[in-house]
Amino acid sequence: MKLIPEQHTVPDSIELLFGNSSGTVADLQILNDDNVFDLAETTTTPGQELIITFINVIRFSGIAVKAYYTIAGGAAHSVQLQLFNEQTRQWDTQLTFEAGSGMNYRLTDISNFSDYITVAGKTRMRFYHAEQGNATHDTFIEYAALVR
Numbered sequence: 001m002k003l004i005p006e007q008h009t010v011p012d013s014i015e016l017l018f019g020n021s022s023g024t025v026a027d028l029q030i031l032n033d034d035n036v037f038d039l040a041e042t043t044t045t046p047g048q049e050l051i052i053t054f055i056n057v058i059r060f061s062g063i064a065v066k067a068y069y070t071i072a073g074g075a076a077h078s079v080q081l082q083l084f085n086e087q088t089r090q091w092d093t094q095l096t097f098e099a100g101s102g103m104n105y106r107l108t109d110i111s112n113f114s115d116y117i118t119v120a121g122k123t124r125m126r127f128y129h130a131e132q133g134n135a136t137h138d139t140f141i142e143y144a145a146l147v148r
């Protein structure tokens, strides 16, 4: 038997538009190293928006993330994991994190990968909390990658 590892493309850079953060892009690049990016909600609308950019992307079949969303009381909010569709110029939701969902590794199939890659080979992913935020809520992100 021959074992062939999955090929992952890890983030090149991040941009925080809404929320507060503790951590760096390096926290997202290694799975199960206990370095976790803390995306803290603020009372803005949206409450969280973190854009994660991948470069030199040729193709991928899925996205892999290890993350969870936690709230201490408050409304039943959720956080969307989205990819930017270069054809429609819209963010497409691929995965929704409900509060208290646990720090789990999730692999999500993406069939129309070419819609999410620019001519220059860039793919943009974001964590997005559409509603007004609550400062006691956080998304903890341990890993994010595109899977070849």
Ligand SMILES: [Ca+2]
Pocket: 026, 027, 028, 029, 030, 031, 032, 033, 034, 035, 036, 141, 142, 143
């Ligand atoms: Ca990590």
